[in-house]
Amino acid sequence: MNKKLKIGVSACVVGQKVRYDKGHKKLYFCTDELSEFAEFKPVCPEVGIGLPIPRPTIRQVSHGDVIKVSRPDGSGDVTEQLTKFGQDFADQQCHDLAGFIVCAKSPSCGMERVKVYHHHGKGSESNGVGLFTQQIMKRNPLLPVEENGRLNDPIIRENFVTRVFTYQKWLDLKSEGITKHKLIAFHSAHKYLVMSHHVESYKSLGKLLARSDMDLDTQANEYIFGLMTALKHHASRKTHTNTLQHLQGYFKKQLDSDKRQELAQEITSFRQGVTPLLVPLALINHYLREHPNEYLATQTYLNPHPKELRLRYGY
Incomplete structure (x- = not known):
């Protein structure tokens, strides 16, 4: 981009x-x-x-079911x-x-968690x-x-930036004009990214695009809502491990037994918290360069955001 x-x-x-x-x-x-x-x-x-x-401070104040924003004494609503x-x-x-x-x-x-003060002045709730x-x-x-x-939380930061870059790609797709082919290609590129966040959505989004009884606009709207909702789920070592193991399967025939064992061991080490996510990812990217695979090369999961942002060190 x-x-x-x-x-x-x-x-x-x-x-x-x-x-x-x-x-x-x-x-x-x-x-x-x-x-x-x-x-x-x-x-x-x-x-x-x-x-x-500068200005006087303002706060949220609850008046029954109504929340108003004003100065602490109620003036300046x-x-x-x-x-x-x-x-x-x-x-x-x-x-x-x-x-x-x-x-x-x-x-x-x-x-x-914004503080909401009670109008009678006694206490507040952070809701x-x-x-x-x-x-x-x-x-x-x-x-x-x-x-x-x-x-400042590395997991939340990586999640947010992943969603931002994904949504930008969707905005770009919309500006080009969505077609059925482009929608399927977009989903295909994001399959393993979704899997690493929420396996159930990975399955349901695939079923959504397989339907033939929906018009394109409805299908696209439901798809992007499902995708962005799925990505709100934080990826974990467990979900990353599942995704890495799926990617590992693409190299079964290309790698000799030592290399297959090395990749399997790095994925296990990551799952156990011994090594960071970047280690098995680097190995997969290395093998992908040695054994090109057009489908894997399109996968956003391998590079969801610029490496210069150093966002995957939290795993």
Whole structure:
């Protein structure tokens, strides 16, 4: 992929000093690593609705079943403004985005576990979603969304970036024009990636594309929903091992007994937690260069994202 990804981001996460205290929440993974492959579209919804920098803090406050965003004393209610800003941004600015990175714990941008205070002032619960991010996710359910803080976890980071690069490929396919042949080719290239995340989806997506009683648009929409849902499941040593063993089967006739045993041993060592995922993957890629296989060469699983991002060290 030559062109850069387009990723939405809370402006403070890329170092813009837009927070209530004139601070930022820079995530160096974004600015120093992912920026080589991504073009960011920064937004601060609080500034977007006209709040100043610096500004009084705002919080989510529950009034029965209704959650409002205002200053701690209840003044300066911006619930409607933030919701409308989120709806407009989601509808007008997200069509070409491959992902979105938001600021954790923010009453406007938090993805989960945002503090919601009781209106009577006694206590809070961390079960809210930022009003802006809520609209982004609601109106763009396929879009990969993640928080800056969670991206410090190597497994979550790799999962998010895998979803982003996969969704970008889908956006590219849509822009070209989806045909039945292209849809099947897309699925074929992502089969083992799906298997490494969720075996049940691997099976159900294959059955979906085998159906002849659906029109192409419906089939494509159901397919991409199923694919992006499957990839939300975090790959594990168990699911990776299963996938590696399937790939191993393609080399049974090409490799001599010593090489077959070496590959089997590296997969076992990975399953046991002795060696990282990169070891059996490197061996499979090496054997693939020695014994070219057109089908395996198309598999996204072997290279789901640029190696420069060093994302598979968490396994």
